[in-house]
Amino acid sequence: xxxxxxxxxxxxxxxxxxxxxxxxxxxxxxxxxxxxxxxxxxxxxxxxxxxxxxxxxxxxxxxxxxxxxxxxxxxxxxxxxxxxxxxxxxxxxxxxxxxxxxxxxxxxxxxxxxxxxxxxxxxxxxxxxxxxxxxxxxxxxxxxxxxxxxxxxxxxxxxxxxxxxxxxxxxxxxxxxxxxxxxxxxxxxxxxxxxxxxxxxxxxxxxxxxxxxxxxxxxxxxxxxxxxxxxxxxxxxxxxxxxxxxxxxxxxxxxxxxxxxxxxxxxxxxxxxxxxxxxxxxxxxxxxxxxxxxxxxxxxxxxxxxxxxxxxxxxxxxxxxxxxxxxxxxxxxxxxxxxxxxxxxxxxxxxxxxxxxxxxxxxxxxxxxx
Amino acid sequence: xxxxxxxxxxxxxxxxxxxxxxxxxxxxxxxxxxxxxxxxxxxxxxxxxxxxxxxxxxxxxxxxxxxxxxxxxxxxxxxxxxxxxxxxxxxxxxxxxxxxxxxxxxxxxxxxxxxxxxxxxxxxxxxxxxxxxxxxxxxxxxxxxxxxxxxxxxxxxxxxxxxxxxxxxxxxxxxxxxxxxxxxxxxxxxxxxxxxxxxxxxxxxxxxxxxxxxxxxxxxxxxxxxxxxxxxxxxxxxxxxxxxxxxxxxxxxxxxxxxxxxxxxxxxxxxxxxxxxxxxxxxxxx
Amino acid sequence: xxxxxxxxxxxxxxxxxxxxxxxxxxxxxxxxxxxxxxxxxxxxxxxxxxxxxxxxxxxxxxxxxxxxxxxxxxxxxxxxxxxxxxxxxxxxxxxxxxxxxxxxxxxxxxxxxxxxxxxxxxxxxxxxxxxxxxxxxxxxxxxxxxxxxxxxxxxxx
Numbered sequence: 083x084x085x086x087x088x089x090x091x092x093x094x095x096x097x098x099x100x101x102x103x104x105x106x107x108x109x110x111x112x113x114x115x116x117x118x119x120x121x122x123x124x125x126x127x128x129x130x131x132x133x134x135x136x137x138x139x140x141x142x143x144x145x146x147x148x149x150x151x152x153x154x155x156x157x158x159x160x161x162x163x164x165x166x167x168x169x170x171x172x173x174x175x176x177x178x179x180x181x182x183x184x185x186x187x188x189x190x191x192x193x194x195x196x197x198x199x200x201x202x203x204x205x206x207x208x209x210x211x212x213x214x215x216x217x218x219x220x221x222x223x224x225x226x227x228x229x230x231x232x233x234x235x236x237x238x239x240x241x242x243x244x245x246x247x248x249x250x251x252x253x254x255x256x257x258x259x260x261x262x263x264x265x266x267x268x269x270x271x272x273x274x275x276x277x278x279x280x281x282x283x284x285x286x287x288x289x290x291x292x293x294x295x296x297x298x299x300x301x302x303x304x305x306x307x308x309x310x311x312x313x314x315x316x317x318x319x320x321x322x323x324x325x326x327x328x329x330x331x332x333x334x335x336x337x338x339x340x341x342x343x344x345x346x347x348x349x350x351x352x353x354x355x356x357x358x359x360x361x362x363x364x365x366x367x368x369x370x371x372x373x374x375x376x377x378x379x380x381x382x383x384x385x386x387x388x389x390x391x392x393x394x395x396x397x398x399x400x401x402x403x404x405x406x407x408x409x410x411x412x413x414x415x416x417x418x419x420x421x422x423x424x425x426x427x428x429x430x431x432x433x434x435x436x437x438x439x440x441x442x443x444x445x446x447x448x449x450x451x452x
Numbered sequence: 453x454x455x456x457x458x459x460x461x462x463x464x465x466x467x468x469x470x471x472x473x474x475x476x477x478x479x480x481x482x483x484x485x486x487x488x489x490x491x492x493x494x495x496x497x498x499x500x501x502x503x504x505x506x507x508x509x510x511x512x513x514x515x516x517x518x519x520x521x522x523x524x525x526x527x528x529x530x531x532x533x534x535x536x537x538x539x540x541x542x543x544x545x546x547x548x549x550x551x552x553x554x555x556x557x558x559x560x561x562x563x564x565x566x567x568x569x570x571x572x573x574x575x576x577x578x579x580x581x582x583x584x585x586x587x588x589x590x591x592x593x594x595x596x597x598x599x600x601x602x603x604x605x606x607x608x609x610x611x612x613x614x615x616x617x618x619x620x621x622x623x624x625x626x627x628x629x630x631x632x633x634x635x636x637x638x639x640x641x642x643x644x645x646x647x648x649x650x651x652x653x654x655x656x657x658x659x660x661x662x663x664x665x666x667x668x669x670x671x672x673x674x675x676x677x678x679x680x681x682x683x684x685x686x687x688x689x690x691x692x693x694x695x696x697x698x699x700x701x702x703x704x705x706x707x708x709x710x711x712x713x714x715x716x717x718x719x720x721x722x723x724x725x726x727x728x729x730x731x732x733x734x735x736x737x738x
Numbered sequence: 739x740x741x742x743x744x745x746x747x748x749x750x751x752x753x754x755x756x757x758x759x760x761x762x763x764x765x766x767x768x769x770x771x772x773x774x775x776x777x778x779x780x781x782x783x784x785x786x787x788x789x790x791x792x793x794x795x796x797x798x799x800x801x802x803x804x805x806x807x808x809x810x811x812x813x814x815x816x817x818x819x820x821x822x823x824x825x826x827x828x829x830x831x832x833x834x835x836x837x838x839x840x841x842x843x844x845x846x847x848x849x850x851x852x853x854x855x856x857x858x859x860x861x862x863x864x865x866x867x868x869x870x871x872x873x874x875x876x877x878x879x880x881x882x883x884x885x886x887x888x889x890x891x892x893x894x895x
Contacts, residue, residue, distance in 0.1 A: 170466065170467075171466075171467050171468075173468075173513060173555075175513060178553075179472075179551070179552065179553045180470040180472075180493050180553045181470055181513055181553065181555070183467045183468060183469070183555075185467075212705070212706065213706065216704065216705050216706075216719070217704065217705075217719075218465040218466070218704040218705075218706075220706060221466070330731070330735045330738065331735060331736075356706065356707075356708060357707060357708035357709065358702070358706065358707050358708070359701060359707065359709070360517070360701065360702070360707070361516075362514060362515060362516045362517075364513075364514035368513075368514055371513060371514045378707070378708070378709070380708065385699070385708075385709055386698070386699055386709065387699045387709075388697065388698070388699060389538045389539055393698065393699070393737060394737050395737060396737060398737075399736070399737035399738075402737075403711070406713075407711065410714075411711070411713055411714035414714035415705075415714055415716070579885065579886060580885070580886035581886075608886075609886065610884065610886040610887065614886065635811070637881045637884065637885075637886070638807075639807050639808050639809075639811075640807065641806075641807055643807075643808075644836070645811075646795070646811040646813060647797070647808045647809060647810050647811045648810040648811060648877055648881060649877045649880040649881050651876075651877060651880070652810075652816075652877055655815075655816075655873065656813055656814060656815045656816065657750060657815060658815075670885075670886075671885040671886065673880065673883065673885055674880070674885050677876065677877075677880060685750075
């Protein structure tokens with residue numbers, strides 16, 4: 083086990099920037115911790131934490147200088163790999179009435195992600211299966227994904243809406259990273275345990291002055307790993323898939339629809355939701371046009387557009403589609419759950435609908451007798 | 453960290469390529485249904501020839517893209533698409549003339565399992581514009597007529613004026629190796645054919661219940677009752693295939709719009725075995 | 739009689755009926771052909787008959803609709819007529835042979851007596867006709883839905 087000093091994270095950011103990476107990490111903005119460019123430790127939310135509950139998010143100052151003493155905010159890394167808006171193609175009219183098609187601008191700097199949580203590594207694996215694992219691969223996603231440098235952080239203090247332990251995706255980062263950090267902080271000590279997950283990660287770690295952990299440091303780190311799973315604010319029933327596969331006509335969906343605003347917040351904050359639509363954006367002369375892909379949501383009525391009317395007309399049908407896709411049919415489609423237990427959909431739902439509570443309610447009353 | 457070998461496929465799957473409208477056929481009195489025969493522009497390397505049942509994404513420069521099933525395949529590399537002008541993109545396509553270049557990418561999706569019908573009776577049940585996706589399978593079956601038992605084609609239209617491919621229907625009716633049955637929901641004084649829903653053509657039988665493959669395409673409610681009628685005649689559900697319509701946008705399983713339960717209609721369909729789609733007919737808004 | 743029984747045995751409508759019930763039916767049946775244009779049933783008139791159409795086409799029309807446009811046609815293998823089954827035993831539409839037709843014509847008045855006398859036979863025949871009526875009702879509903887008026891499949895959104 084190797085230990086680095088908190089200040090080494092600053093070095094790490096600067097070294098990565100020096101190697102030409104655009105370094106992205108958590109930073110405090112508009113009352114939330116979001117992901118954006120970071121230049122050093124001063125950009126990280128050092129000494130801050132977040133309070134999360136259904137429909138509730140507040141930042142609060144900690145009484146220590148923890149670098150990563152918070153969990154995930156409204157952003158996920160999805161916005162970099164699968165951007166909210168992307169020009170897929172540019173087409174130009176030719177004199178003979180034909181047209182030529184060129185790829186859209188591929189805005190793909192090499193990026194380094196700092197502070198990725200275990201659930202977020204799992205989310206990227208889920209999206210890899212969508213965009214890289216099918217018969218056709220998404221060119222843009224593949225390009226952005228290819229050269230990532232990923233620095234993970236194992237969560238020591240899971241949040242109020244977290245349930246990664248029950249989704250088996252965290253809280254400890256186990257794979258899929260270049261470097262993984264575990265922060266240990268108390269009245270007497272503050273250090274990070276660093277693990278390399280790739281050759282690039284190993285090479286980088288060697289430049290951060292690592293030293294072997296003492297027995298006490300090792301014990302403290304293992305305590306963090308052991309205790310974190312016990313601190314989950316939420317829990318997903320292990321048989322969620324089976325529960326939902328039996329519940330297509332459960333009355334619960336009508337009840338939930340009475341609260342659901344169909345605002346699509348849950349799908350926007352979800353790190354795995356991949357629905358998109360492509361819009362045609364022509365210029366005024368009609369000589370050039372672009373195919374622009376934007377995030378879409380199964381909560382939008384137009385999502386299920388058919389000539390005779392939207393197929394998922396009711397909010398109940400849209401909620402059922404979302405939760406059933408996420409936790410049940412995703413398995414059939416991509417061999418994994420579409421939910422990684424990050425809790426964002428619970429926190430950022432304006433009316434506090436809780437995906438774990440929904441499954442639990444249906445599970446408790448499978449026949450819907452009330 | 454990089455995932456294993458990222459092979460990026462040709463853009464063909466995602467980028468519309470220019471194909472020229474060689475001819476336009478307008479079918480219904482209102483001009484609402486049109487068929488384009490398309491050929492690739494010079495320089496375009498067409499992908500695999502579409503199989504009956506598959507669809508292409510047709511694109512109109514500056515307007516947008518729609519999924520349209522293949523309604524015929526010509527011997528010389530042309531593809532016929534039959535379009536009903538009912539949405540914003542298809543209405544913009546309605547008045548295009550021969551010579552216009554449109555975009556095409558594909559083919560996508562699953563095909564009608566014609567091979568499974570070899571040595572068996574083949575029953576094709578089409579409703580309305582649903583005749584178009586079944587048309588290439590009729591062409592193929594007639595070309596290889598001796599491989600099949602009885603070939604029964606049941607076609608239901610709203611009214612005599614709404615029928616499409618009348619000349620072809622007449623030609624099939626004249627053949628004694630095709631049992632063509634046509635019905636309309638609303639007759640006219642001049643109409644001498646059948647009146648009533650297409651399921652009653654199925655009720656009249658005329659095929660071997662133990663050895664028949666049935667393919668149906670039309671509005672969902674029509675396919676559902678057609679499947680019931682076929683089951684009533686003794687067919688097993690797994691010998692019935694349906695073609696589904698959902699909001700197919702990307703055609704490759706990326707955009708999420710066309711899901712029915714665990715299935716992407718663009719990727720796993722549009723042709724499905726009936727038992728796979730049975731829940732979709734039963735559960736509302738699935 | 740034997741010829742009539744043979745015809746009945748081959749018809750899906752009478753399938754899964756007991757041999758003695760088929761014999762009862764055959765006893766009430768006769769082969770009967772009509773030329774195109776013949777009116778077999780008239781709206782509101784008493785009816786004591788039903789037909790199995792063996793060949794040809796029959797149009798069902800309502801005199802209430804102008805121009806006598808058929809709302810439904812029946813063809814080979816179809817059963818025509820179920821008004822004999824329940825009071826007031828009157829037809830509720832016109833039935834006209836569109837083509838020359840060949841039928842088995844059943845004397846339903848006699849059949850009804852047999853059904854009363856032999857409830858087991860009555861139940862079997864009632865069940866077959868109930869299924870037929872349900873099938874026609876479903877078809878009529880579908881027809882009324884105007885299912886082809888919207889986009890519908892064909893992947894032409």
